[in-house]
Amino acid sequence: MLKTYKTLNTYVTNALDAAFPEESANAKQHGQVIDPQLGRATKAEFGDFQINGVFALAKIFKQSPRAIAMAISKQLQVNDDFNNICLKPEIAGPGFINLTIKENYLKSEIAAQLNDNRLGVPIVQPQNPKETLKPIVVDFSSPNIAKEMHVGHLRSTIIGDSIARILEFRGYPVLRLNHVGDWGTQFGMLITYLKLVAPHALTTANAIDLGDLVAFYRKAKERFDNDKEFQSSSRNEVVKLQAGDQESLKAWKLLCDQSRKEFQKIYDRLAVKLTERGESFYNQYLKDVVDDLNSAGLLTTDNGAKCVFLEGIIGKGGQSHPVIIQKTDGGFNYSTTDLAAIRYRLSAAPIGDGAHRLIYVTDAGQANHFSGVFQVAKRAKWIPKGCRIEHVPFGLVQGDDGKKLKTRSGATVRLKDLLDEAIDRARHDLEQRLREEGRKEDGHFIEKVATTIGIAAVKYADLSQNRTTNYQFSFNRMLALQGNTAPYLLYALVRIAGINRKGVQYNPSVMELDFKEPQEWNLIRELLKFDEVILEVEEELLPNRLCNYLFELSQVFNRFYDQIPILNTTEPIRTSRLSLCRITSETLKVGLNLLGISTLERM
């Protein structure tokens, strides 16, 4: 009901001006904001929308809130267009004005939604029709080459994918960038070590698998920390690699390919699409970053390192806190790469992405880092007007003990194992239910349902939480059949699919929808909120708001389903109710799809 809200807001503002022409003109002249503060009703008993601004106006106009409310209400009722949408405004409490949408209006809105595959969500348009939309970069997932994806990559991957899906649905061109850690000192270590113990791995594709690579990496790191000679040859190796030595580059590429294949398996299971553009991509732009910062006068050499000292952030010893741009040994580090990435992403094609919004989905622990890097980018004037650059932080994944999630042996949890376990548990639950209900299903069905539910549960549990807080991971809770979980939502869809399976033909000859039960109106009102939710998530980047909405929709639907006969009624009631089922089903499917969750017909 976005459009309805906007329309009503105009009517209410006009009514306010009409009721208090002098006062409002006078207040505006004095720079005071005259806002009726129209918002969604906080409770169903208050109707659909409420006007909250009367109290602030009471002060400005020096009149009682109730008197103002009465005057606005009176003016609203003079407007026939308003009367077509709303019932007579109710003045409640000390001076709230409650607006309730007329049933006829709701009926026409829901009828329009029935024939709209976007379910009322508008497609974004460029401000100037001659221009094309500028892309949005969503930077997420970002595992490190030569390491396995672990639970730490879960949230970034799932949340980033959902944000990207929502922006895509709105019509933005979205660049889903996987900023993989494919460069830096670790490769010097790894290549040096492999030269010693497994040289064939550096010349032959698929010679070792990722698990071995991870083990080699660990050993290389250990040796690096304890062996001076190894250290210097590792550093040498990095220099060779950065200088473009053919042999080193070939080895590096092989290692990257090996990791890439493993990452892709996970992304395929999660149905996540990403464009890989690792840190190495920005190598060629690092020098420009340094030069730019230097000519902007931002660079200071401190203890041999080239730094930008941050404004407003005091570090150790009361000194201004630095962002290190170039190390004493001439090497660059991640801040430099991130700065190069910002510059590239915001620059116009062909030497950049020409994006207008950059979204970084990483853990909250990097908040300081990003605020520092963003500050440097701003001061270097790399962020054009109208461009947004945002860190979208999320909390840690914790175990039941409230500490960082680990395996029983204390090791990091591999993402692959975590997904496997979710699916295994879903399968186990399903088989138990089949036994209890005496149902027989073939293996294919069981696999499909278990996989869908398992992955859905993992994703939904993560997304349904406000991302800023730490997140307590629990298989039991996420796979629970009741409550705000993926299985509950999927079940609502299955119920609708069950109705459709009864062989009932949807009867399009019924032109006029007819509703009379409160459960129907509740469902209609809920269905009409979808567009508002999507736009809110687009702005706030909080997918849990969408989850919350889908859960509430499922609850309202389940009440409707439970308390109102759908098939056992006469026309046009039956088709009207089937229409509600249809829109509910579409909304849940679209909504879950925006969360990256696939749905089922039976479960």
Add this chain to the structure above:
RNA sequence: GGGGCUGUAGCUCAGUUGGAUAGAGCGACGGUUUCCUAAACCGUAGGCCGUGGGUUCAAGUCCCGCCAGCCCCGCCA
């Protein structure tokens, strides 16, 4: 020492630009099945919104202090 995030029911969490009597789920207790998947629905109990101030007609929400937990802090990412 500095910085960031968090603190809401027994547990896990929502809480929209500050709005009316703070919400959900789980767990607990009680009820509902001639009907479309009961994996559901209905009801009961459960709160000093960490704490002390301040701003406001109005504060869980904004500002300041304090307490507790987690995370980060110069050449790793």
